[in-house]
Amino acid sequence: MMIPDFQTIMLPLLKFLGTGPQYPMTEVLQNLSKHFGLSEDDLRVRVPSGQQPLFKNRVTWAISYLKTAGFINYPQRGVYKLTEKGKELLQEKVDSISISYLKKLNDIKKWQNTNAEENPDTLISYPANEEVTPDELLGNTIKTLHEKLALDLLSILKGKTAAEFERFVLMLLNQMGYGTLEERSYEVVGKSGDNGIDGIIYQDQFGLDRVYVQAKKWADSKVQSKDIRDFIGALSLKGTNKGVFITTSEFTPDAYKTAQLNPQNRIILINGVLLSDYAIKHNVGVQIKAQYEVKTLDNDFFEDL
Structure with missing residues (x-):
C-alpha cells in the first residue's frame, strides 16, 4: 500500500477526531494506519533524513496545517481535539481537504496577505510543492545534492592517476579511523611487483597490526571473482x-x-557508490558549502516553566 500524502490524510484525520472528545497521537496513528490499510513495512518507512517514520511525519504536518486553519487544537501536549470550526467543516460534507482548499478560506487568505513586519504572529507560509511535507522536501533536496556531489566526486577520481587514487583511498581510510594518530599511519606501495597490494594501513605505531588495501580505479569494468581471489592470495603471502x-x-x-566464501577471511568490498558516500561523510575531497539548522519546539522546556 502506498503511504498517503499529508493532504489525503487531512479529511480522514478530521473525521476521526470528530468521533470523540480528544485523542492522543498514538490513537490517531493507529486509526489512520488502519483506515489507509498500511502494513508494518509501510509504517517502518522513514523520511529521507531517517529521523522519523514517514507516515507519522505526514500525519504531523496534516495536524499542523489543520491547526493553523483553526480546525484542530491541542488541549495538551500530544493530544488533539476537533474545534467548533472543524465540526462545522465536517457538516459541510466536503470531499477532500488540500492546501489549495485551505488557501481559499477567508482566515487563510487574511494570514497570507498580512504584512509580516506589521503582524508576524499571524503570517503563515504553505509549501510551494503541495505533494510533500516540508521535511520531505528538505530531505529530498539534501539527497539530490548529495547524489550529484557523489557523481562529481567519482568522476574526478576516475580521472586521477592510479597513484593519486591510491593516496586518496588511504587518506580516506585513515580519516575513517583506520590507522594510528601518527603521521605515517599508512603507506602507498602500489607499483610493479607489488603482489596485488596498493597500500598498507598501520593499526599501531610499531606496524605489527596491518590492514592491506587494493585500489582499482576503473571507469566501467567490474571487479571479477578472479580479482578477489588474487587479492586473497596476496594477503596470504603477507600472512594475513x-x-x-x-x-x-x-x-x-x-x-x-x-x-564471503571463507569466514576466516575478513575482506571488505567498497564500490564506487560507497566510496563516494564515505568520502562525503568524512569530508575527504569535499568541503562544507553551507550549514542550516532546523529547529523544533522544546515542549519539555515549557512544561518545566
Missing part, C-alpha cells in the same frame, strides 16, 4: 586474512560471493 578492496566501479555478484 584482513584486507579492503576498493574500486570506483562495481563488483560482480560472484566477486561478492568469493569474498
Whole structure:
C-alpha cells in the first residue's frame, strides 16, 4: 500500500477526531494506519533524513496545517481535539481537504496577505510543492545534492592517476579511523611487483597490526571473482586474512560471493557508490558549502516553566 500524502490524510484525520472528545497521537496513528490499510513495512518507512517514520511525519504536518486553519487544537501536549470550526467543516460534507482548499478560506487568505513586519504572529507560509511535507522536501533536496556531489566526486577520481587514487583511498581510510594518530599511519606501495597490494594501513605505531588495501580505479569494468581471489592470495603471502578492496566501479555478484566464501577471511568490498558516500561523510575531497539548522519546539522546556 502506498503511504498517503499529508493532504489525503487531512479529511480522514478530521473525521476521526470528530468521533470523540480528544485523542492522543498514538490513537490517531493507529486509526489512520488502519483506515489507509498500511502494513508494518509501510509504517517502518522513514523520511529521507531517517529521523522519523514517514507516515507519522505526514500525519504531523496534516495536524499542523489543520491547526493553523483553526480546525484542530491541542488541549495538551500530544493530544488533539476537533474545534467548533472543524465540526462545522465536517457538516459541510466536503470531499477532500488540500492546501489549495485551505488557501481559499477567508482566515487563510487574511494570514497570507498580512504584512509580516506589521503582524508576524499571524503570517503563515504553505509549501510551494503541495505533494510533500516540508521535511520531505528538505530531505529530498539534501539527497539530490548529495547524489550529484557523489557523481562529481567519482568522476574526478576516475580521472586521477592510479597513484593519486591510491593516496586518496588511504587518506580516506585513515580519516575513517583506520590507522594510528601518527603521521605515517599508512603507506602507498602500489607499483610493479607489488603482489596485488596498493597500500598498507598501520593499526599501531610499531606496524605489527596491518590492514592491506587494493585500489582499482576503473571507469566501467567490474571487479571479477578472479580479482578477489588474487587479492586473497596476496594477503596470504603477507600472512594475513584482513584486507579492503576498493574500486570506483562495481563488483560482480560472484566477486561478492568469493569474498564471503571463507569466514576466516575478513575482506571488505567498497564500490564506487560507497566510496563516494564515505568520502562525503568524512569530508575527504569535499568541503562544507553551507550549514542550516532546523529547529523544533522544546515542549519539555515549557512544561518545566
